[in-house]
């Protein structure tokens with residue numbers, strides 16, 4: 440009997456099997472990083488680096504409200 444683990448990805452609920460999926464229990468490296476909080480607003484960030492207020496806002500290019 441082949442040993443296999445099966446569960447849903449904590450982030451996107453896609454079915455994930457082990458050992459086929461090396462990032463188990465996540466379906467992918469991306470979901471694993473997202474769940475760990477490494478990803479913020481779609482931008483890759485180093486672990487532990489806080490996101491600034493400007494990064495959290497969606498500011499259009501040329502927006503007068505942009506401040507450094």
Ligand SMILES: [Zn+2]
Nearest residue numbers: 448451466470
């Ligand atoms: Zn996933």
